[in-house]
Amino acid sequence: xxxxxxxxxxxxxxxxxxxxxxxxxxxxxxxxxxxxxxxxxxxxxxxxxxxxxxxxxxxxxxxxxxxxxxxxxxxxxxxxxxxxxxxxxxxxxxxxxxxxxxxxxxxxxxxxxxxxxxxxxxxxxxxxxxxxxxxxxxxxxxxxxxxxxxxxxxxxxxxxxxxxxxxxxxxxxxxxxxxxxxxxxxxxxxxxxxxxxxxxxxxxxxxxxxxxxxxxxxxxxxxxxxxxxxxxxxxxxxxxxxxxxxxxxxxxxxxxxxxxxxxxxxxxxxxxxxxxxxxxxxxxxxxxxxxxxxxxxxxxxxxxxxxxxxxxxxxxxxxxxxxxxxxxxxxxxxxxxxxxxxxxxxxxxxxxxxxxxxx
Ligand code: ZN
Numbered sequence: 001x002x003x004x005x006x007x008x009x010x011x012x013x014x015x016x017x018x019x020x021x022x023x024x025x026x027x028x029x030x031x032x033x034x035x036x037x038x039x040x041x042x043x044x045x046x047x048x049x050x051x052x053x054x055x056x057x058x059x060x061x062x063x064x065x066x067x068x069x070x071x072x073x074x075x076x077x078x079x080x081x082x083x084x085x086x087x088x089x090x091x092x093x094x095x096x097x098x099x100x101x102x103x104x105x106x107x108x109x110x111x112x113x114x115x116x117x118x119x120x121x122x123x124x125x126x127x128x129x130x131x132x133x134x135x136x137x138x139x140x141x142x143x144x145x146x147x148x149x150x151x152x153x154x155x156x157x158x159x160x161x162x163x164x165x166x167x168x169x170x171x172x173x174x175x176x177x178x179x180x181x182x183x184x185x186x187x188x189x190x191x192x193x194x195x196x197x198x199x200x201x202x203x204x205x206x207x208x209x210x211x212x213x214x215x216x217x218x219x220x221x222x223x224x225x226x227x228x229x230x231x232x233x234x235x236x237x238x239x240x241x242x243x244x245x246x247x248x249x250x251x252x253x254x255x256x257x258x259x260x261x262x263x264x265x266x267x268x269x270x271x272x273x274x275x276x277x278x279x280x281x282x283x284x285x286x287x288x289x290x291x292x293x294x295x296x297x298x299x300x301x302x303x304x305x306x307x308x309x310x311x312x313x314x315x316x317x318x319x320x321x322x323x324x325x326x327x328x329x330x331x332x333x334x335x336x337x338x339x340x341x342x343x344x345x346x347x348x349x350x351x352x353x354x355x356x357x358x359x
Contacts, residue, residue, distance in 0.1 A: 029117050228272060245287060
């Protein structure tokens with residue numbers, strides 16, 4: 001893409017959340033067998049099982065409708081987020097707990113239904129919307145099948161997994177997914193969340209949602225370490241990984257530790273020939289909501305300085321989650337000189353399918 005072409009883009013929002021209202025919404029997208037199964041199993045009216053919908057952080061108060069719901073209605077998303085911030089593209093990340101089920105066939109059926117639901121109910125209705133392909137990580141063969149099926153639709157620009165699953169994402173059994181990702185120019189988006197097949201802390205189950213949400217950054221750190229140490233980027237150097245809703249300020253301190261200990265024990269992973277910090281700069285990106293830094297002072301400028309790259313941060317609103325008030329979608333803590341880069345240039349450089357088209 002030339003500089004002139006990129007000028008025609010305004011903001012590219014890399015994390016918005018259409019909400020699947022309940023299992024019944026997916027019925028038309030399930031085959032006959034699974035339609036009957038969800039009724040027989042008594043889960044046909046199951047509501048969203050991703051995040052507690054009534055928790056304050058799940059939706060900003062002024063974005064809730066009369067019933068207290070948010071993220072269900074495309075007109076509301078248009079008014080509250082897309083039109084409001086002059087968005088030219090927004091990437092929809094659906095969180096409906098597909099990753100939580102144990103049955104591989106059920107997981108594949110639910111992922112298929114959810115991706116088709118997203119395409120029909122949202123992407124077809126606003127040309128600014130793009131999608132992430134939700135995959136059934138419970139079975140890698142099924143996951144690759146789902147990528148191949150959805151990748152034909154160029155509106156799908158990313159593969160979506162949760163921060164905490166069955167195993168660290170660098171493990172070799174997942175590599176066919178990264179081969180497919182690289183083949184189709186699809187970044188791997190890792191969003192905060194868990195399959196809840198393991199406790200969300202390394203110490204066991206916490207009692208409170210607050211602890212669950214805070215522990216996500218530990219999950220992100222472990223995934224970064226796993227993907228780098230296992231050598232994923234040696235095999236798939238073009239693969240981009242986007243850490244979504246992870247926060248930002250944990251990155252420099254963690255990467256310093258990772259790079260320091262890599263220097264000491266790199267004989268264990270001789271295929272990792274460059275510093276993890278360098279790999280992070282090349283292959284990882286972070287969305288900017290929530291921005292876990294004070295709005296005053298130079299914390300964020302220093303974080304960017306520590307990462308030694310202006311290319312890492314990607315614009316996101318995290319609509320309808322409550323991460324900021326008013327119109328402060330880009331925190332005043334982010335230096336002005338980086339605004340256009342974070343809103344347009346960095347997302348275009350990350351999502352190759354977007355840079356192949358003009359808005
Ligand atoms: Zn999010």
